[in-house]
Amino acid sequence: MNQMWMLALIGVAGVASTALYARRRQWIDALLVLVAAIALGLFAAGLKVPGDGGRVLALEPDQPAPVLDGVRGFSVKGDGLRAAQWNDLPALPLQWEQPKGGTMRLDFTRQLALGRTFTLRLQREEKAEARLQLLAENGQPIGEARGTGELKVDWMPPLAERMVLRARLLDKDGNKLAEGPVPVNVHAPAILHVQGRFGAPSFDLRTLNELLAGSGALLDWQVVLGRAINRTEVPREEMKEPNLLVVDAAWLERAGAGERSALLGRVAGGVPLLVLGSNANDPGFWSRALQLPLKAQPADAKTDAPLELAVAPFNPGAREAGPWRGSDNLVWIRGWQKGRIAWLGAAEWHRYAITDPQALALWWQSVLDRVGVERPQEVEWLEPDELPLPGQRMELCARGVSREVSFPELKLARSWAPRTDSACVAVWPQEAGWLRVADAKAGEHAVYVYSPEDWPQWQAAQRRDATTRYMARTPVKALEGAARAFPAWPFAVVFALAMLLLWWRERR
DSSP states (O other): OOOHHHHHHHHHHHHHHHHHHHHTTOHHHHHHHHHHHHHHHHHHHHHHEOSSEEEEEEEEEESSOOOOTEEEEEEOOOTTHHHHHHHHOOOOOOOOOOOOOOOOOOOEEEEETTTTTTTEEEESOOOEEEEEEEOTSSSOEEEEEEEOOOEEEOOSSSSOOOOEEEEEETTTSSOOEEEEHHHEEEOOOOOOEEEESSSOHHHHHHHHHHHHHHTEEEEEEEEETTTTTEEOOSSSSOOSSSSSEEEHHHHHHHHHHHHHHHHHHHTTTTTEEEEGGOOOOOOOHHHHOOOEEEEEEEEEEESSSSSSEOSEEEEESSSSETTTTOTTTSSSEETTTTTTEEEOOOOGGGGHHOOHHHHHHHHHHHHHHHTTOOOOSSOOOEEEEOOTTTTTTTEEEEOOOOOOOEEEGGTTTEEOEEEEESSSEEEESSSEEEEEETTTTTTTEEEOOOOTSHHHHHHHHHHHHHHHHHTSSSSSHHHOEEEEOSSSSHHHHHHHHHHHOOOOOHHO
C-alpha cells in the first residue's frame, strides 16, 4: 500500500476514534487514542533526520581498496590518493583539506625523434630564486636554467637511444631541493621524402640540400644550371610518393602551365609545397596563380631572431595577406584543398652552416614544422597520466592497436580494451626501471616505472590533482549531506503502551 494512503487511513481512524471517546466524555481514553494514532503514523512515516547515513571511512594511500558496506563518505589526510585509486571508488562525499606548498610539476617529452630539441620544464609554487640542472647518465651537467618562476632547460640529444637523465633543483645557495630521474627514449626520425625543383643554383640551396641529406632524407633533386643544363640527384632508394615538395620562385615562374597544374594537383591531394621566395621576379604571377600579394621589401632588410637572415626582395606586406597567414620566421601558409602551400621569405641562411650549424638546423626544423611536414604513424603510444610506481596499477594506452600486448618482464599478456579514441590495458609493475611492452603491430615500446622515492613533490602534486578531480565528480545530492532514518522503535513502544493502557481502562 502506498505510504501516503496508509498515513491517511491511520489519521482518519485516529480522528474518528478520538471523536467517539470525546463524545462520551471519556477524555483520558480519547487522549490515549490520539497518542496511539500519532505514534503509529510517525512509525509508518519512516522519518529522516539530517546526519550520518552510515560511517565516514578514513582512506590510507598505502592500504588496499576498502570494504564499502555502510560507508556514506570518505575522509583523507595529506595529499590524497592517486587517480588509479580514486577510479576504483564510488563517488561519495569527501572530507579533505588540501595542503599548501611542497609541490612541483615536471613536463617533458618521453619520446623524441633524433634532431628534435628535448625540453624539460619545472613548475613550482615557491617563487624564490632557484637553479634547474639537467644531468647526463654519467652525472655531467648538460643544461641549466635559473629563475624565480617556471624553469626550462633545452638539450639536443646526440644519439638515438633509450636513456635515463637526471634533473636537480638547487636553491640560490646551491642546496639541493629536489632530484630525480628523467627518462627519455630518443628514436630515429621518420625519413623525409623530398622532391625539389629549382630554377637557379645558390649557396642557400646547396646548404638546404646538405641539411636534408644529413638528416637521412630521400632526395629527388633537380637544379637548372643553365640553358638545357640540369644538375640531377636521384634518391638512393625508390621514392613512391614524396611527403614534401620544394621549389624556388624562379622555377615556378618559368614552368609551363601544364607543369604548374600538375604540381598544384599534387598539393591539392595532400602533399605540402614549400616555395623558396628569394629569387621571385614577377609579383603579378603570384597574385594571379596563388592569390599571394607580394610587395617589394627594402634591400637591406634583415630578420631579428632566432637568426639574422636577409629578407626576400618580395614578401607579403602583412602577417595576414588574403588567404595567407604569416609567422615570425617569415613563413606564410595557405590551405590548398587537402594540402597547403608555404612561402619562405628569408635568404642567406647558408652563412650559419659553419658558424652555427645547430641553430640553423633548429631554424629549418621550425620552418618544416610550420609547413606541416609529417608522416602519418600507424601506432601512437600515449604516456600514462601519472607516474607509474611498483605495485600500483598503471594504465597504458595507444592509438592504432588491437588484439593483444605482452609484457616480457611480467610474463604477462593482455588484450587491448577499446576506448573512444584509443585502446588501453592495465598492469601492475613489479619493480622500478624500464618496463618493456611488445605489440605485434606496433613493435617494442618501453615505459619507465619510477621508484616510490622518486620526485615526492611531483607525486604529491599529482595526488592533489587527482583528489580535487574526485571531489568535483561527487554527486550534488551527496554533497548536500546524507540523511539517516530516525529510530522507529520509540514510536512502536509509545503506540503499544497507549493501546495497552486503553485496553486496561476498558477492562475495568
